[in-house]
Amino acid sequence: MFEPMTDVIPSFFAWINQGPLTLTLFLHSIIILPMFWIYRQEKTRLENESK
Amino acid sequence: MANKVSVWTDNRFWQRSAAWVTGFAAVLLIWLTFDTSAQISMGTDADLQNGVTKRVPGPTVINYKITYEMSAKRGHEVPIIGGNDGSGMSLFQEKEKFFGRDDYSEEEAGALLHLGKLGSQTKNCMNCHTLLGNGAYYAPDLTKSWLDPAWQDGGTMQAMTGKSTKEEAMAEFLQHPSTYPTHARMMPDLGITAEEAKGLVAFLKHMSSIDTNGFPRNFGKIQGAVNGK
Amino acid sequence: MASNHLTGIGSESKQLATWYFTFAAILFGAQLLFGLVAAIQYVMPGFLFEILDFSVARMIHINALVVWMVFAMFGAVYWLLPDETGIETIGIKVGKLLYWVFVAAIVVVVLVYIFVQVGPADETSIWFIHEGREYIEAPRWADFGIVVVALGFVANLFMTGMKGKRSGIVTVLMADMIAFAGLYLTGMFFTDNITVDQYWWWWVIHLWVEATWEVYVGALAAYGLITMIGAHRKVVEMWLWIEVAMLFGSGILGMGHHYFWIGTPEYWWEIGALFSALEPLPLVAMFIHVLYDWGKTQGAQDATGQKLSVINNKPAFTWFVLNAFGNFLGAGIWGFFHTLPQVNLYTHGTQFTSAHGHLAFFGAYATILIGMMYIAVQGVNGIKVMKSTRSSVWATWMIAGGVMGMTVALTIAGYVQVLVSRAQMGATWAGYFDGQSGLWFAQAMDWRLIMGVVTFTGFLFLAKDLLSIGKSPIHER
Numbered sequence: 001m002f003e004p005m006t007d008v009i010p011s012f013f014a015w016i017n018q019g020p021l022t023l024t025l026f027l028h029s030i031i032i033l034p035m036f037w038i039y040r041q042e043k044t045r046l047e048n049e050s051k
Numbered sequence: 052m053a054n055k056v057s058v059w060t061d062n063r064f065w066q067r068s069a070a071w072v073t074g075f076a077a078v079l080l081i082w083l084t085f086d087t088s089a090q091i092s093m094g095t096d097a098d099l100q101n102g103v104t105k106r107v108p109g110p111t112v113i114n115y116k117i118t119y120e121m122s123a124k125r126g127h128e129v130p131i132i133g134g135n136d137g138s139g140m141s142l143f144q145e146k147e148k149f150f151g152r153d154d155y156s157e158e159e160a161g162a163l164l165h166l167g168k169l170g171s172q173t174k175n176c177m178n179c180h181t182l183l184g185n186g187a188y189y190a191p192d193l194t195k196s197w198l199d200p201a202w203q204d205g206g207t208m209q210a211m212t213g214k215s216t217k218e219e220a221m222a223e224f225l226q227h228p229s230t231y232p233t234h235a236r237m238m239p240d241l242g243i244t245a246e247e248a249k250g251l252v253a254f255l256k257h258m259s260s261i262d263t264n265g266f267p268r269n270f271g272k273i274q275g276a277v278n279g280k
Numbered sequence: 281m282a283s284n285h286l287t288g289i290g291s292e293s294k295q296l297a298t299w300y301f302t303f304a305a306i307l308f309g310a311q312l313l314f315g316l317v318a319a320i321q322y323v324m325p326g327f328l329f330e331i332l333d334f335s336v337a338r339m340i341h342i343n344a345l346v347v348w349m350v351f352a353m354f355g356a357v358y359w360l361l362p363d364e365t366g367i368e369t370i371g372i373k374v375g376k377l378l379y380w381v382f383v384a385a386i387v388v389v390v391l392v393y394i395f396v397q398v399g400p401a402d403e404t405s406i407w408f409i410h411e412g413r414e415y416i417e418a419p420r421w422a423d424f425g426i427v428v429v430a431l432g433f434v435a436n437l438f439m440t441g442m443k444g445k446r447s448g449i450v451t452v453l454m455a456d457m458i459a460f461a462g463l464y465l466t467g468m469f470f471t472d473n474i475t476v477d478q479y480w481w482w483w484v485i486h487l488w489v490e491a492t493w494e495v496y497v498g499a500l501a502a503y504g505l506i507t508m509i510g511a512h513r514k515v516v517e518m519w520l521w522i523e524v525a526m527l528f529g530s531g532i533l534g535m536g537h538h539y540f541w542i543g544t545p546e547y548w549w550e551i552g553a554l555f556s557a558l559e560p561l562p563l564v565a566m567f568i569h570v571l572y573d574w575g576k577t578q579g580a581q582d583a584t585g586q587k588l589s590v591i592n593n594k595p596a597f598t599w600f601v602l603n604a605f606g607n608f609l610g611a612g613i614w615g616f617f618h619t620l621p622q623v624n625l626y627t628h629g630t631q632f633t634s635a636h637g638h639l640a641f642f643g644a645y646a647t648i649l650i651g652m653m654y655i656a657v658q659g660v661n662g663i664k665v666m667k668s669t670r671s672s673v674w675a676t677w678m679i680a681g682g683v684m685g686m687t688v689a690l691t692i693a694g695y696v697q698v699l700v701s702r703a704q705m706g707a708t709w710a711g712y713f714d715g716q717s718g719l720w721f722a723q724a725m726d727w728r729l730i731m732g733v734v735t736f737t738g739f740l741f742l743a744k745d746l747l748s749i750g751k752s753p754i755h756e757r
Contacts, residue, residue, distance in 0.1 A: 006125055007546045008106055008262060009090045013083065017547040024554035031075055031529060035068050042064040046056035062448065062514065065521035073528035080532055083551070084479075090545050091475045106543050107475050125546075161472070168472045170401030172412030178335035183478055183542040184629035186414055188697075189322070189334045191712035192629050194541075201709045229330070234713045236325040239333045247401045254474075261475055264549070266541030267707035268625055 096157040102143045106262045110160035113256050116147035127265025167254025174241045195270045197259035222248035293358045293369035300355025301653045307348035312736045314340040319732045322725040352649035360503050365444025371436050378432040385425045416467045423468045430461035448517035452499045460492040475543030482538040491531035498523040504600045509590045511573040519569045526562035534559050540621045549621040556619045560612030570604040592665045593658050595672040599651030606643020614639050626702045632694030639687040661750035671745035678738025685731030693724035
């Protein structure tokens with residue numbers, strides 16, 4: 001499941017770099033997920049405005 | 052009961068999303084930059100003495116023998132400084148004479164590297180060659196040129212320039228490039244002095260010791276085995 | 281809105297825009313001319329040897345490219361500001377003064393490039409001849425000049441944007457242009473560590489052409505759609521915000537694809553591969569956006585029963601559509617070709633990059649900026665509906681065809697280099713020249729030169745057309 005870190009110098013990013021996807025999925029998730037919160041906020045605002 | 056609303060076609064939603072994505076991606080890049088900067092800072096002579104592997108070794112790496120060998124752990128070739136411990140790690144033991152000396156001090160080696168780096172820019176190397184793969188494509192890549200078989204003992208360039216070491220052959224070539232053509236496409240005379248040539252060769256030797264994650268692949272391993280045409 | 285851009289006469293901002301466009305077009309010609317010199321040298325290595333070497337020709341080729349685009353970009357902003365904000369650009373007198381400072385500096389820099397070429401290995405050469413760093417070779421003194429001019433430009437934009445009506449387009453431009461100007465600062469230092477050097481060098485190059493410039497193009501395309509086919513502003517600006525999110529979301533961390541092999545840690549493989557693999561998506565979105573809006577407005581027009589084109593500037597709109605397609609093809613497809621590290625290990629530093637560079641700079645930037653020049657010609661001459669002349673058509677197809685031809689030729693040359701020099705021969709000096717002397721490589725370079733000549737001929741048509749089309753009787757006034 002977990003691969004050993006192979007890079008020269010250990011670091012946070014080197015450790016979560018577990019072959020294809022892991023690091024990217026992590027980064028993409030923290031970029032995309034907060035957009036759901038923005039979506040909810042804007043939805044509430046639009047609903048209030050259209051009442 | 053609120054009316055049905057469409058958030059997906061709402062400009063404010065996209066504006067806020069754009070601001071968030073841009074801002075956060077920028078923050079991540081800055082975080083990564085701090086992490087990377089610490090890893091790519093230039094090492095010191097003490098690092099080399101103590102056997103500390105740096106991605107970019109200190110200038111005194113020119114006192115050591117440098118090779119480019121497969122590392123089983125990394126899964127690609129890595130620069131090996133001063134001998135291989137058998138598992139793809141540098142031993143930092145074996146020295147190699149550079150213009151007759153292998154005891155350059157940190158200041159001397161640093162000054163040579165500084166001169167060479169300045170020379171690499173002022174002579175515009177990058178607008179014909181590639182350095183670390185970046186630049187123009189009119190002339191060979193210089194990333195590992197120090198390790199190129201053509202310059203080694205028995206290689207064509209030492210015979211052509213009439214020199215007996217690769218650093219002297221390289222320095223001679225750099226000072227009079229169009230005297231020693233290897234192809235119809237020649238390097239022009241750039242007015243490189245003897246001292247500048249020495250600096251440039253130190254710069255090239257240092258560059259070959261940078262850990263480029265296995266670029267270029269198989270460098271110098273294949274010699275005339277394949278008919279390229 | 282649709283007729284607002286016709287107020288070309290009387291706006292000082294628009295007058296300054298035409299100055300910027302004029303000098304940009306001259307530099308565009310210089311770019312092509314020195315590109316031809318470099319292309320000839322690939323075919324005939326003795327051409328101008330030790331007189332005007334490849335390194336010098338190529339340096340001017342790529343510097344003229346960057347500078348003409350910056351000129352045209354500044355010009356385009358000065359052109360659209362009065363339309364978007366509804367007021368005259370604030371501080372335009374200073375803007376005009378800075379224009380002359382900029383032009384004078386560029387002329388001096390180019391003359392030094394041509395007549396001094398190289399200097400001794402010291403700081404003086406870096407300060408007064410060139411810095412020898414691809415794309416941003418300008419000597420250090422000129423760096424400071426560029427910063428001053430760019431700050432003046434950003435100040436014009438901000439003061440006008442804050443006082444006048446701040447549309448979505450202006451808001452995006454304000455945020456984008458401050459980043460664009462600020463990023464230049466990261467390329468203004470010297471270090472002995474070439475890895476650190478290239479790390480920051482990419483902050484300028486990548487974050488310009490794969491982030492801020494692309495967003496700029498998105499804003500320009502939005503402006504063009506509103507002015508040329510009367511697209512609905514709210515829809516256009518919504519697309520613009522989506523594009524900004526996608527472009528910066530993929531482009532900023534997509535920088536990782538330049539950090540595979542320069543001494544930087546291995547984790548950049550993953551970041552670079554996946555984020556830059558997403559970079560084509562916004563370019564697809566932009567392409568769809570332009571065609572969708574065009575179809576929508578034309579469809580609404582057709583529904584009225586009148587056979588009438590909604591396009592009020594044919595040549596400009598042609599270039600905008602070419603931009604939408606060329607951006608996707610050159611930056612998106614050709615970029616994706618070699619963005620994964622497994623592929624890039626072999627393609628990095630080969631003609632592949634050059635093929636991508638040619639089509640991407642042309643498709644993403646040259647096209648839309650030429651389109652803006654036509655919009656300016658229309659505005660200055662007070663034309664209601666501008667039609668294409670014979671020269672417009674010849675210019676469009678010869679330039680687009682020529683660049684596409686060069687790209688195909690360079691891609692073939694790149695394949696030879698990747699397979700022979702890299703995969704087979706292991707990238708050595710001898711391996712390099714084995715690849716260069718291959719028949720396919722040599723013929724590809726012949727074709728590149730031929731296509732370069734086609735492109736340059738197209739440029740001559742373009743120059744003639746830009747100078748004369750405004751007076752042509754075929755337009756509706």
